[in-house]
Amino acid sequence: MVNKMDMEKNKEVTVDDILHILGPFGKFNILNTILILFPVLLAGMYSSVYNFEAMDLKYRCTVPDCSDPSIVNYSIPHGKDGEPSKCRRYAPFTNVTGTNDTCSPHYYDTSTEIECDSYVYFEEHSIVKEFNLGCQDWKRSLVGTVHNAGFFISIPLTGLISDKFGRRLAVVFASVANGVFGVIRAFSLNYEMFIVLEFLEPALGGGVYTACFVLAMELVGPKGRVFVSLLFNTMFIFGGVSVTMLSWWLQNWRYLLLIIYTPAILTFFYIWVLTESFRWFFSKGKFDEGINVLKSSEKFNNVTVPKDHYDQVEKHAVRQRDARKFESLESNQSSVKQIFLSGLIWKRLFICSFLWTSSTLVYYGLSINAIELSGNSYLNYIVVILIEAPANVCKLICLDRFGRKRVIATAFVLTGVILITHRFVPGGNWATAFYLGGKFFITLAYNSLYIFAAEVFPTNYRTTLLAICSTIGRIGSTIAPQTPLLSKYYVYLPTLLFGVMSAISGLIVMTLPETNNQELPDSLKDAQAQDKRGTGKKSTDDKGTDNKTRL
Numbered sequence: 283m284v285n286k287m288d289m290e291k292n293k294e295v296t297v298d299d300i301l302h303i304l305g306p307f308g309k310f311n312i313l314n315t316i317l318i319l320f321p322v323l324l325a326g327m328y329s330s331v332y333n334f335e336a337m338d339l340k341y342r343c344t345v346p347d348c349s350d351p352s353i354v355n356y357s358i359p360h361g362k363d364g365e366p367s368k369c370r371r372y373a374p375f376t377n378v379t380g381t382n383d384t385c386s387p388h389y390y391d392t393s394t395e396i397e398c399d400s401y402v403y404f405e406e407h408s409i410v411k412e413f414n415l416g417c418q419d420w421k422r423s424l425v426g427t428v429h430n431a432g433f434f435i436s437i438p439l440t441g442l443i444s445d446k447f448g449r450r451l452a453v454v455f456a457s458v459a460n461g462v463f464g465v466i467r468a469f470s471l472n473y474e475m476f477i478v479l480e481f482l483e484p485a486l487g488g489g490v491y492t493a494c495f496v497l498a499m500e501l502v503g504p505k506g507r508v509f510v511s512l513l514f515n516t517m518f519i520f521g522g523v524s525v526t527m528l529s530w531w532l533q534n535w536r537y538l539l540l541i542i543y544t545p546a547i548l549t550f551f552y553i554w555v556l557t558e559s560f561r562w563f564f565s566k567g568k569f570d571e572g573i574n575v576l577k578s579s580e581k582f583n584n585v586t587v588p589k590d591h592y593d594q595v596e597k598h599a600v601r602q603r604d605a606r607k608f609e610s611l612e613s614n615q616s617s618v619k620q621i622f623l624s625g626l627i628w629k630r631l632f633i634c635s636f637l638w639t640s641s642t643l644v645y646y647g648l649s650i651n652a653i654e655l656s657g658n659s660y661l662n663y664i665v666v667i668l669i670e671a672p673a674n675v676c677k678l679i680c681l682d683r684f685g686r687k688r689v690i691a692t693a694f695v696l697t698g699v700i701l702i703t704h705r706f707v708p709g710g711n712w713a714t715a716f717y718l719g720g721k722f723f724i725t726l727a728y729n730s731l732y733i734f735a736a737e738v739f740p741t742n743y744r745t746t747l748l749a750i751c752s753t754i755g756r757i758g759s760t761i762a763p764q765t766p767l768l769s770k771y772y773v774y775l776p777t778l779l780f781g782v783m784s785a786i787s788g789l790i791v792m793t794l795p796e797t798n799n800q801e802l803p804d805s806l807k808d809a810q811a812q813d814k815r816g817t818g819k820k821s822t823d824d825k826g827t828d829n830k831t832r833l
Contacts, residue, residue, distance in 0.1 A: 309582055310557075310578065310579040310582040311501070311502070311579070313582075314501060314556065314557045315498065315510070315513065317552060317555065317556050318453070318494045318497060318498050318556070319494075319513060319514070319517045320545075320549070321453060321456075321457040321490050321491075321494055321546070321549055322490075322491060322494050322495075322514050322517045322518055322521070323517045323518075323520060323521045323524075324457070324460065324490075324521060324542065324545060324546050325460075325490050325491045325494075325518065325521065326517060326518035326519065326520060326521020326522045326524075326525075327521040327522070327524060327525040327542045328460060328464070328483075328484070328487075328521075328542070328543075329518070329521070329522065330521070330522045330525050330526065330649075330663075330667075331525050331529075331538065331539070331542065332425050332426045332429045332480065332763075333426070333649075333650060333653055333663065334407075334408065334525070334526070334529035334535065334538065335408060335409055335425060335480075335535045335538075335539075336408055336409055336410065336415075336421075336422040336423075336425040336426070337407070337408040337410070337529075337653070337659065338408075338410060338419075338422065339403055339404070339405040339406070339407070339408060339410045339411055340403075340404040340405050341368060341401045341402060341403045341404060341405075341410075341411075341416050342354060342358060342366050342367070342368060342401065342402055342404075343358055343366075343367070343368070343369070343370070343371040343398035343399075343400075343401060343402070344398065344399065344400040344401055344402050345357045345358070345371060346399075347385075348385040350385045353385050354366050356372075356387040356390060356392070357371055357372050357389075357390045358370070358371045358372065359371070359372065359392075359395060368398075368401075368416065368417055369397060369398055369416075369417035370395045370396065370397060370398065371395070371396060371398055372390040372391055372392050372394065372395060372396075373390070373391050373394040373395065373396045374389050374390055374391065375388075375389065375390070375391050397417075398416070398417060400414075400416075401414070401416035401417070403416070405533075406533075407529070407532075407533040407534060407535060408535055409425075409473065409476060409535060410422065412535075413472060413473040413476070415473065419767065420767075421473065423763045423764050423766065423767060424477065424763075425476075425477065425480055425763070426650065426762070426763025427760050427761075427763045427764060428477055428480050428481045429480050429481070429483075429484055429763075430484070430646075430756055430759040430760040430762070430763070431481060431756070431760050432480075432481045432482070432483065432484030432485035432486075432488050433484055433485075433488040433489075433752070433753065433756040433759070433760075434485075434753055434756055434760075435485040435486070435488075436456065436484055436485050436486055436487060436488035436489040437488060437489045437492060437749045437752045437753040437756070438746070438749045438750065438753050439486070439489065440452050440455070440456050440488075440489025440490070440492060440493050440749065441489065441492065441493075441746045441748065441749025441750075442746060442749075443455055443493075444492075444493050444496060444562075444746075444749075445562075445743060445744075445746050448558050448559070448562055449493060449496055449497035449500070449558060449559045449562055450497070450552065450553070450556050450557070450558045450559075451553070452489070452493040453490060453493045453494055453497060453549070453552060453556065454549055454550060454552045454553055454556075455486075455487075456486070456487045456488070456489045456490035456493055457487065457490050457546050457549040457552075458487075458546065458547055458549060458550050459483070459486035459487035460483055460484075460486075460487030460488075460490060460543065460546045461487075461543050461544065461545070461546030461547035461548075461549070462547060463479055463482045463483035463486065463487065464483050464539055464542070464543025464546065465539070465540060465543045465544060465547070466479055467479035467480065467483060467539055467543075468536045468537075468539035468540045468543070469536070487546075489749065491514075491518070492748060492749060492752055494514070495511075495514060495732060495736075496559075496736070496744065496748065497559050498510050498514070499511075499736055500559040500560075500561040500562065501557070501559060501560075507733055507736075507737075509678065511677070511729065511732060511733050512674050512675070512677065512678045514732075515670065515674040515677075515729050516671070516674060519667055519668070519670050519671055519674075522663075522667040523664055523667055523668065525538070525542060526660055526663050526664050526667070527660075527664070528541060528542065529660070530660040557575055557578070557579075558571070558575060559575075560572035560573070560575040560576055563575065627739075627747070629793075630738050630739065630794065631747065631750060631751060633790055633791070633793060633794055634731075634735045634738070634751040634794075635750070635751045635754035635755060636787070636790060637690075637694075637731055637735075637755075637787050637790065637791060638731065638735075638751050638752060638754065638755025638758070639754060639755045639756075639757050639758040640694075640758060640783040640784060640786070640787040641724065641727060641728035641731055641755065641758065641787070642728070642755050642756060642757075642758035642759035642762065643757075643758030643759065643761055643762055643765075643779075643780065643783055644697065644701075644720075644724045644728075644758075644780040644783060644784055645721075645724050645725065645728045645759075646758070646759045646762035646763075647758075647761075647762040647765045647776060647779075647780055648666065648717070648720060648721045648724065648780065649663065649666050649667065649721070650762055650763055650765065650766060651765060651766055651769075651776055651777075652665075652666040652717075665718070666717075666718065666721050669718045669721050669722050669725070670721070670722075670725040670729075672722065673721075673722045673723070673725035673726040673729070674725070674726075674729060676726055677689070677726055677729055677730050680726075681730055681733065681798070682798060685796050685798040686730065686733065686734040686737070686796060686797055686798050687734070687791060687792060687794060687795075687796050689726070689730055690726075690727050690730045690731060690734060690791050691788045691789075691791045691792050692788070693723045693724070693726040693727035693730070693788075694723075694724075694727045694784050694785070694787040694788030694791060695784070695785060695788035695789075696719075696723045697720050697723040697724045697727065697780075697781070697784035697785075697788075698781045698782065698783075698784035698785030698786075698787075698788060699781070699785070700716055700719045700720045700723065700781070701716075701720045701777045701778070701780045701781030701784065702777075702778060702781035702782065702785070703716070703781075704716045704717065704720070704774065704777045704781070705774035705777065705778065717777075720777070720780065720781075723784075724780075724784060727784075727787070734794070734797060735748055735751055736748060737797035738794060738795065738797060765779070
């Protein structure tokens, strides 16, 4: 009978065994995590700033030939709330002659309304006043749509850079692009220049969150993925709250842009200080560079890893690379063709893309519509963002305990139920509670989806496939800024749309495999094994007993 010690000696050492020795919270890990989280904080600011750049202001029609403030009482129609109309005024009588008293109540025909020619602005903290966008709501909502449309370019672009040239370069490229175009936008001379720069900034830099997320995920073991995701979500929330408070305090969109975008340019120095993913090095056949990253961590954390561990990891990585080449030769297809001709991959791409579209539509739609609610717009937005914090804690507790699929499906369904029934809830605190409940559960679903989607795609093309999902998913966030316009037709139409999309997503997510506590698939075969119940890779526990290497 083979004793337990001999069995341990015969087991192949994995990368996760080395990571276990290095420790999850060593100095090396903490330093790199802090560096990675800084662009994530900025990304949280950039994802919300367009809401305040193009925020609606208090204004009214200019009444020609009369500067008396009391003219508003009889020259401009008033709404049910008692406020003067922003966009219409009473026409002057055409047959009034022999008087110059254009401020007289008798000068205006209260039975005839005309559109405003110009406006008197009582606030000036957004582009609405500076570029004279009064009563042009479509131009305001276009800012958010154009901003989110930029992600259709940036996410696949950043993904390709990440997979071809490295995770670190992708982070630096995207972050610096954000900074450069954001700073230039602060000096926009007109609406046309502003809207072009509003597109270019995310078009080149919008993939920074995905690039940072993939790098961080590949530097930790299976047990650290959910915690790292929690850190990302927390920093993203902090970024959203920070830009809201800055906007509230500064009351100047140009100063706001300069303050939040200038620091992004400094991430250029990450080229020399940020660690590259050893998994990316291994996937590209650069085994020495990958081992050097692990050895640097060993030295920095002041721990000792047996030399034979590195030798075994490198040998296994070489075997996996050769196995992938053999698969390509055997099928007479390149690895790229294998991936993109796989029905399994296309199925997962379609499902994840739909889930991403639904998530971004509801997630961003609820945030944007919160600004339109009654009360202080800044406080409304902060509350809707802060509700994400307990959702992220819930994610940390539930994902490993109950599994990815069950948690995400439940969150989607509950979002749908809450938002569909929102129209039947009496106004006031109950309506607000339901609204926040919808934001809570869609946040849980959306942020969990990042982990889930990352775990169903192979290592070599994980960033690219995630980028495709995220890019298609940006259809939702591109449409989201237009959803407040739906309330003009039916006040509950936006939340009804969000609820239906969420409910459908809750059903679709059940068609994906469970990935909880499993290793990331390294190849197409590993991804196929996930769909075979009981044949997927087993998880690597804290003692490192798995006999596969996760790259």
